[in-house]
Amino acid sequence: MAVPVDEAGISETNVYKERNGAKSMDETRRTTINDFLAQLGLPPGDPSNFHRALTHSSYAYEAGTADNERLEFLGDAVVGLAIGAALFQMYPNVNEGALAKMRASIISATSLGAQAARLGFGQYLLLGKSEAQSGGRERQSILADAFEAFVGAVYLTYGWDTAHHWLIDQFQTALQEASKGQGDFKTELQEILQSRGKGVPEYRLLRQTGPDHDRQFTVGAYVTGSLSGTGMGKSKKKAGQEAAKAVLGKLGEDS
Incomplete structure (x- = not known):
């Protein structure tokens, strides 16, 4: 899938590089991100979007670079669609109200934060000094936002099929157990x-x-x-x- 291009003909990745110049990512960071992608079962790809996805606003403010909030917006939509579609297919006899509750539980901030912690997102986050010193790498809200931003980067880099399959792999247990507690x-x-x-x-x-x-x-x-x-x-x-x-x-x- 091609990376979206705006009216000026500049891709999301190129905008990021132009805004940040040489400070955007050194070779050590590039290698670290590629290793992280391999650890998560994702194919090699341009790590620029993932670098941005793992850049918290506190770091972006201090370094004068772009943060992960736009990718978080995109990832939120991708996560919602992937999990919603999976529930729709897995539970054909469950009504809309129950499906909505199941999806909300699976993609809650608590759930996404737990997934990010399980996958080791914290050690790869770029945080401002104060945020890092105050335990930001373990903070649920930061991890949940980073997870959504990362999913946005997966979608931009590899397309829907890879993003969808990767998400379903991560949430397989949660999807299978989603119907529990739905009998009230x-x-x-x-x-x-x-x-x-x-x-x-x-x-x-x-x-x-x-x-x-x-x-x-x-x-x-x-x-x-x-x-x-x-x-x-x-x-x-x-x-x-x-x-x-x-x-x-x-x-x-x-x-």
Whole structure:
């Protein structure tokens, strides 16, 4: 994939080099970044974008160079699309609201910061003196921003396919475990109804059958006073969850 070119015909990489001249990157830094790319399973490439991705604003201010914030903006979009598309394909029966929660959890600042720390981003960051002395290399927000900027650099350097595959590799476990904790249908239903101005659902026990050791409960979920779904279970709690799930299914059909 070609690096985007602006109206003046200057690529993102060349703008960076022109702004920073000889100070942009020495051979030691170039070698260090190439080694880091190899460590992360990425092919050799022009390290200029990665040098910028690992340049924090505190260092940029002191050195009079460009920081990683524009690449962070780009990487945020790439991460969101890659993870969103993966969830869409992996969980065909999960509704939009649950998918959004799963994606938000996977790409939260906490999650991205943890990924960056696991991959050793901290030691490659360029930080201002004060930021470095105050523990910036381990700071979650800085690591999360650097991770997004790095992804932006991967996209610019290698294109969508490489960026997408690399991200999926990093988040494979998180993607596979994303559905855990998504079974609280009552909470999900309440959030959706409140967002639509329909208040809080009410749950009523409609009937219970069977002997004491094998009771079966039927619970109804009422929305704005009307019975909107029913559920059955071995406990009132389970039956209530099933009733909420039934209402969510109807809402999905109507949307």
